[in-house]
Amino acid sequence: MNKVMVVEDEDILREVIMDYLIEDGYQVLEAADGEKALELFQSNSVDLVILDIVLPKVDGWSVCRRIRKNSSVPIIILTARSDEDDSLLGYELGADDYLIKPYSPRVLMAKVKRFLEKHADTMDGMLLSSGGVVINMGARLVTVESNTINLTHTEFEILAYLMQNEGIVITREQLISKIWGYDFYGDEKTVNSHIRNLRAKLGSKGSRIVTVIRSGYKFAKE
Structure with missing residues (x-):
């Protein structure tokens, strides 16, 4: 079972994302701030990260940068801004994809599925x-x-x-x-x-x- 970490400080939104992930058969870890996210990531084997940018304690940019120092896990960024500079900064820091709020949870789930299926379909030994x-x-x-x-x-x-x-x-x-x-x-x-x-x-x-x-x-x- 793939393990997905949801990092979102808005409780209702985080719960909605988690409900969709659990319904689709994923194991879920949750964090409401960047500090907790980094602690969870260091102590768990995570297959994908859904990461909000505006977070208490440690912002999403810093979380992304620190995860990327030691891991290639897929990271999907959630942002309330459509500024092109924001998306490009995310990619430069190592994010794999992004969604602008408000977004459809089913679109997010489609992205999660696509990333995790690609990882699973990798040709072993090739x-x-x-x-x-x-x-x-x-x-x-x-x-x-x-x-x-x-x-x-x-x-x-x-x-x-x-x-x-x-x-x-x-x-x-x-x-x-x-x-x-x-x-x-x-x-x-x-x-x-x-x-x-x-x-x-x-x-x-x-x-x-x-x-x-x-x-x-x-x-x-x-």
Whole structure:
């Protein structure tokens, strides 16, 4: 049973999210502030985090940043603001997706299901390898020149998709459809932000992800 942590300071909203998750068969942990969220995360094996941004004690940005130091668990951010800078900051800190309040709980559940099903469907034992970049799909580990790098859930999915199609141009629309699905709220700038973060983490191999003007991206063959 997948374990989901809900971090939301509004009691009624947190309870509604929890009811939907329990109804869909998930085990749920709850936190009403950022400090409690970090304590729960450190003491439990969590498969996904639903994280409000405006929280008492420790804000959601800080919680996201601290979780990302040691974990690639999927993080869905909840925000009351539609400001583009907020969503991009979330992605830069390692969030995988976001929803703007008010939102449909069923849309949130669809996102949760999509992230967790992708994780479960990973091909155990399959290795993708190209020029010093190696992905262990089953373990969800990425190494560059034998050094392990820490990717978010979404960064991992993007890299795997590009490497599975090495040398082939993948459009931004294809990436959005494959990684986020039909209910994606962002735009091409979101893809660009994840690609930028991914290149930085790949270091000297980041240049393997090539931008094809007015088309998309490809993982270039060496």
